[in-house]
Amino acid sequence: MFKKEMEELSGWGKYPKEKSTVFFPQTLSQTKEVLTHSFRHYIARGNGKSYGDAALNYHNGILVHQKWNHFLSFHEQTGILTCQSHVTLNDIIQTFVPKGYFLSVTPGIKFITLGGAIANDVHGKNHYIESSFSQTVLSFTLLVASGEIITCSKTENADIFWATFGSVGLTGIILTVTLQLKKIETSYLSVSYQQTKNLSQTLDYFEKSLENEYAVAWIDCLSKGNQLGRSILMTANHASIDDCKKNKKNLLSTSSKKQKNIPFTFPSFVLNGLSVRAYNELYYRVHSFKKKELTHYEQFFYPLDALSNWNRMYGKKGFLQYQCVLPLEHSEEGLKEILELLAHSSKLPFLAVLKRLGTQTQSPFSFPMEGYCLALDLPLKNDQIFPFLEELDQLVLTFKGRLYLAKDSRMKPDMFHESYHEKFDVFKQIKKQLDPHGLFSSSLSRRLQIDDRVYHKEGKK
Amino acid sequence: MSKILILGASSDIAQAICYDYAKKGKDLILTGRTTEELSSLKSDLEIKYSISVSLYSFDGLLYEQHPVFFQNCINEHEIEGVILAYGYLGDQQKGQKSFQEARKIIETNYVSAVSILELFASYFEKKKQGFICGISSVAGDRGRQSNYLYGSSKGAFSLYLQGLRNRLTPFNVSVITVKPGFVKTKMTEGIINDSFLVASPSHVSKDVLSAISRSSSILYTKKIWRYIMFIIRLIPEFIFKKLKL
Numbered sequence: 001m002f003k004k005e006m007e008e009l010s011g012w013g014k015y016p017k018e019k020s021t022v023f024f025p026q027t028l029s030q031t032k033e034v035l036t037h038s039f040r041h042y043i044a045r046g047n048g049k050s051y052g053d054a055a056l057n058y059h060n061g062i063l064v065h066q067k068w069n070h071f072l073s074f075h076e077q078t079g080i081l082t083c084q085s086h087v088t089l090n091d092i093i094q095t096f097v098p099k100g101y102f103l104s105v106t107p108g109i110k111f112i113t114l115g116g117a118i119a120n121d122v123h124g125k126n127h128y129i130e131s132s133f134s135q136t137v138l139s140f141t142l143l144v145a146s147g148e149i150i151t152c153s154k155t156e157n158a159d160i161f162w163a164t165f166g167s168v169g170l171t172g173i174i175l176t177v178t179l180q181l182k183k184i185e186t187s188y189l190s191v192s193y194q195q196t197k198n199l200s201q202t203l204d205y206f207e208k209s210l211e212n213e214y215a216v217a218w219i220d221c222l223s224k225g226n227q228l229g230r231s232i233l234m235t236a237n238h239a240s241i242d243d244c245k246k247n248k249k250n251l252l253s254t255s256s257k258k259q260k261n262i263p264f265t266f267p268s269f270v271l272n273g274l275s276v277r278a279y280n281e282l283y284y285r286v287h288s289f290k291k292k293e294l295t296h297y298e299q300f301f302y303p304l305d306a307l308s309n310w311n312r313m314y315g316k317k318g319f320l321q322y323q324c325v326l327p328l329e330h331s332e333e334g335l336k337e338i339l340e341l342l343a344h345s346s347k348l349p350f351l352a353v354l355k356r357l358g359t360q361t362q363s364p365f366s367f368p369m370e371g372y373c374l375a376l377d378l379p380l381k382n383d384q385i386f387p388f389l390e391e392l393d394q395l396v397l398t399f400k401g402r403l404y405l406a407k408d409s410r411m412k413p414d415m416f417h418e419s420y421h422e423k424f425d426v427f428k429q430i431k432k433q434l435d436p437h438g439l440f441s442s443s444l445s446r447r448l449q450i451d452d453r454v455y456h457k458e459g460k461k
Numbered sequence: 462m463s464k465i466l467i468l469g470a471s472s473d474i475a476q477a478i479c480y481d482y483a484k485k486g487k488d489l490i491l492t493g494r495t496t497e498e499l500s501s502l503k504s505d506l507e508i509k510y511s512i513s514v515s516l517y518s519f520d521g522l523l524y525e526q527h528p529v530f531f532q533n534c535i536n537e538h539e540i541e542g543v544i545l546a547y548g549y550l551g552d553q554q555k556g557q558k559s560f561q562e563a564r565k566i567i568e569t570n571y572v573s574a575v576s577i578l579e580l581f582a583s584y585f586e587k588k589k590q591g592f593i594c595g596i597s598s599v600a601g602d603r604g605r606q607s608n609y610l611y612g613s614s615k616g617a618f619s620l621y622l623q624g625l626r627n628r629l630t631p632f633n634v635s636v637i638t639v640k641p642g643f644v645k646t647k648m649t650e651g652i653i654n655d656s657f658l659v660a661s662p663s664h665v666s667k668d669v670l671s672a673i674s675r676s677s678s679i680l681y682t683k684k685i686w687r688y689i690m691f692i693i694r695l696i697p698e699f700i701f702k703k704l705k706l
Contacts, residue, residue, distance in 0.1 A: 027498075070505035084501060095509050 009062070012109075012311055013051035014318025015380050015409055018443060022062045031173065032147055034063060041441035044173045046113030047088060050120060051321050052409025053443040054168045060441070063173065065115075071095070072176060079181040080138065085115035085174040090305075093297075097187050098252050102238075102297070104136045104182035110302050115174040120406035121166035121366040124301070125214040125236075128358040132368050134165040135361075136179050144172040145435040163430045166366035168405050170431060170440050170450065186251040188239040189214070191295045193287050199229025199339065203332055203372070206356055209235045214300075217354040220284045221376070224343045229335065231354065232287040239294055247294065255298040314379045320409060322349075322389060325357055325373040326401035334399035335372060338392060342376070347388050349376040364423035367404040375407070386410060405444065413449040428454045463539045464488040468519060468577065469547025471498055473646035474596060477666035478544060483510035490538055492519035492530075521547060521573030522565075531580040542592035542673065543581045545574055548615075556610040563610050570614035575621060582625055585634040593629075594637040594673055595622045599681065602640070602690045605706040626678060635676035641665050642686035658685065 002024040008017040021039070025031040035042055044063050045055035055062065068084035069091065075081075079101050081092065089103060090110040096102070107122040116122075118140060123132045130136075139153035142164065152161035164171045192212075196202040202217055209215045212235040219231045244251055304310045311319065326334040335354075342349065353375045360369040367373075378385060393415050396403065402419035403411055417424065431454050438451050445451050465482055467475050470491035479489055483506045493499045496516040503514040515538065519530055534540060549569035556563035578593060585591030600608055601615030619638050626636035643659040660683045668682040681687040696704075 070501035071508040072501060072504045074508045 009056060010318070011052050011055060011409065012049045013320055013380075013407075013409060014311055014314075014316075015320065016053055016056070016443075018053070018056050018058045020057055020062050021060075022064055024064050024066060026067050028143070028175070031063060031065070031143065034061065035145075035147070035439065037061070041439065043169050043440060043442035043445075044115060044119075046086065046116035046119075047111055049109050049112045049116065050168075051407045053447060054120070054405060054408075055116075056443040057441070058443045058446075065173075068175070079183060080178060081181055082176060082178040083114065084176055085118075085140075086113050087177075088113050089117065092181070094254050096181055097184070097254050097297075100184055100252060101181035102184045102187075104130050104180065105133050106301055108302060108304065110305055114177045114179070115169075118165055118174055118177065119167070119169045120404075121361075121363055121368075122406070123355075123357065123368050125216040125355060127368055128210055128215075128356045129213065131358055132165070132361060132363075132366060134162070134363060134366070136181075137165075138178045138180055140164070140177045141175045142172045143175055145437065145439040149175065159426075159430055160434065162361065162363045163427055165361065165363040166405070167364065167427060168444055169442060170445055171434055172440060184238050184252075185241045186239045186244045187253055187297050188244055188251075188294045189236040189297060189300050190239045190243055190292065191234055191236040191300060192292045194233045194235070195284075195287065196229075196231045196233060198227055199336055200332060202229050202231040202233060202354070203335075205233050206354075206372075209233065210356065213237045215356060218283065218287075219339070219352040219354050219374075220281075221339055221342050221349055221352040222281075224340075228343065229339050230284070232284060234300075236295070236300055244294060253296070255296065314377075315381070317380045319377055319379045320385065320389070321375060321377050321407040322392060323367075323373065323375040323404040323407040324392070324396045324401050325367060325369055325371055325404070326396065326399045327369060327371040329371075330399035330401070331372040334395065334401065335374060337395050337399075338374065341391060341395065345388060347378055347385055349378050351375075351377040362423075364427035365405065365420055367402065367406070369402070371401070373404075375404075408444070411448065413447070416448040416450075417453065424453070462488055463541035464490050464515075466490040466492075466534060466538075466540050466543045466581075468492050468521075468543065468545045470502065472546050472548070473662040474641070474644065474665050474669075475544070475546035476502065477662040478546065478669055479506060481663075481666045481670050483512050486510065486512060488513045488515075490515045490517065490534060490540070492517045494518065494520050519577075521569055521577070524573065524576045527577045527580065531577070531584075535584060540581075540584075540591070542594065543578070544594045544596070544669070544673075545578065546596045548596065548598070550608075550611055553608050553610055566610045567614045567617075570611065571617045571621070574618055578621075578625070582629060582634075586629055586632045589633050592635045592637065592673055592676070593622075593625065594639060594669065595619075596639045596641065596669075597622065599640045599642050599686050599690050603693055603701070607706060635673075635678075637669075637672050637677060638679045639665075639669055639672065640679065640681050640686065640690075642681070642683060642689070658683065658689075 004022045006020050006022055009020045010017040023034045025034055039061040041057060041060040042063055043055060043057045048055060065086050068086040070084050072082040088111055089106060093110060106124045117133045121132045121134055139151055141149055141151050143149050150157055154161060194205055196205055214236040217231040217233040219229060223230045355373045357368040357371055357373050397418060438455060441451050465487055469475055471493045482489060491499050491514060496518050499516050503516055506512060506514050549566055551562055551566035556566055581593060595618060597619045598615040600612040601619045604612050622636050622638045629636055644665055645659055646662055665682050668680055672680040
């Protein structure tokens with residue numbers, strides 16, 4: 001079986017980069033063989049689209065199951081699909097959009113595997129209606145540390161089922177997944193744009209838009225003063241056949257456009273204060289003219305996937321995505337302070353996106369909670385960014401929010417344990433029972449001292 | 462509807478060929494040593510491309526089972542062509558010390574091919590249509606110290622296909638010899654790295670499909686290998702024998 005020593009393996013954010021050993025098992029028996037092999041810890045990796053160190057394993061083993069990319073069964077009437085865990089959301093979309101099905105929950109990157117989608121309990125622009133990825137999954141099979149394969153669903157091994165969503169691969173290796181697809185009439189969405197003048201108007205419009213299937217706001221985070229938090233709010237609904245009849249021929253088309261490639265890593269001066277400012281101003285102005293339009297799902301859900309390697313835009317050092325959620329009661333106040341801090345610093349984010357999340361599930365480490373979630377893409381130019389983000393962390397903690405593990409590469413353990421303390425004991429109990437020797441562990445789980453506090457020290461309350 | 466039989470469907474090249482035919486809506490018959498290893502490939506092809514895929518277990522080295530397998534295939538399906546895609550690279554060093562390994566290389570790559578393809582050759586000859594495509598190797602074009610066991614078995618296979626082509630051409634049956642150069646597959650994982658000489662399995666597959674549809678005789682893939690092997694064959698033996706290749 002193929003094994004590769006990677007000098008500088010990283011996640012999608014290209015930070016951090018770590019020396020790692022990656023195994024590519026072809027079959028289940030090879031996977032089991034690797035797990036009893038030379039390393040103490042292993043973590044499964046999908047397509048490497050987590051931004052930080054969730055799928056890195058410094059000085060330990062990483063397993064990539066590239067060959068587990070097959071569909072196993074599909075029931076045409078019910079839209080229930082079973083596949084192997086390395087199938088990507090893109091594979092599903094390409095095959096099932098022409099048959100009139102779509103994912104009921106999709107994040108902004110479609111080149112992620114189902115295993116990764118579960119491990120990070122991903123969410124989309126409709127969380128307030130459809131909840132997180134856990135709601136679309138009917139069951140999955142999991143290879144656990146003992147070598148046993150267990151089936152998990154809301155009725156069978158339910159505690160392990162829930163604990164696996166969001167726990168970044170620490171419960172075991174996901175083998176197959178059964179999920180419910182959603183019926184669509186067309187591959188288009190009718191999207192409406194609203195321009196808002198400041199943060200409170202943004203949130204106000206947001207709350208009034210929740211009868212739409214999707215809602216997301218792009219925030220101009222360079223605006224200050226009484227314009228602080230001015231945004232373009234986009235709401236969308238799947239377009240019906242009638243909506244499209246006049247101007248679209250192929251109602252269930254997948255994207256025909258070829259993915260463009262960013263052929264080299266941009267020098268880091270390309271994204272400077274001036275270009276980001278110009279971009280933000282332009283984006284705000286251009287969209288203020290738009291009112292309503294029919295948009296292909298590709299442009300609405302995956303605007304960045306049109307460029308493969310778009311992470312190269314941010315220069316060699318990579319970038320950080322800072323994604324936090326604040327509970328509804330503190331959202332306005334908290335967002336205001338965060339945006340003020342951003343506007344007055346020189347840490348310009350290239351992209352700032354606001355989403356409304358619905359109620360949280362029972363998964364211990366799942367990110368979403370009822371409230372507002374802000375995602376910031378910050379180019380990593382020098383180390384000054386880290387103390388700044390710690391300032392943001394403090395704000396998030398003050399307002400009882402938390403950070404998204406899929407995007408994180410630098411949070412301190414105390415921040416994690418304080419913000420996720422509520423269900424830590426639930427996870428701890430399951431982890432101890434499933435994996436008493438900590439076979440499944442990653443750079444992220446050690447950085448955040450998840451393993452330490454499961455097995456040795458008592459977690460801080 | 463007529464189907465294509467792929468012997469050895471678990472190889473990376475064979476799987477790429479499966480997907481390319483499936484995209485055209487072609488029904489497939491696939492074989493592997495066990496059908497279990499192919500079941501997820503079958504469901505994937507059927508769901509993605511709405512084709513029908515039949516699985517058979519077939520072991521090239523169990524010669525006595527070949528006639529039964531052949532009979533089952535032609536009884537149950539209308540077969541348009543056969544692609545023999547399995548092969549065994551083996552271990553040259555091991556083969557030099559143990560005849561068992563050498564024999565496995567020779568038998569898998571050559572003897573088994575003769576055993577099964579003769580059956581289909583007579584069948585297509587009688588029908589006066591069909592094709593036989595064998596995945597051989599550039600390694601069969603000249604013997605080298607580093608892999609002459611594999612090379613000689615593939616060389617014999619290529620010669621066999623050449624003769625078969627000569628026999629079947631009057632009967633409207635085309636025989637295609639595919640000679641891939643370096644291909645990034647399971648067989649060569651960790652041995653070769655990316656370069657302009659290395660083809661991906663899907664590159665090979667595209668070339669194979671087009672060679673079959675044009676009834677070409679010998680296909681080098683990537684194309685540059687035709688010229689490389691031409692030059693290698695031109696090197697006089699008194700020089701070649703001293704080279705470390």
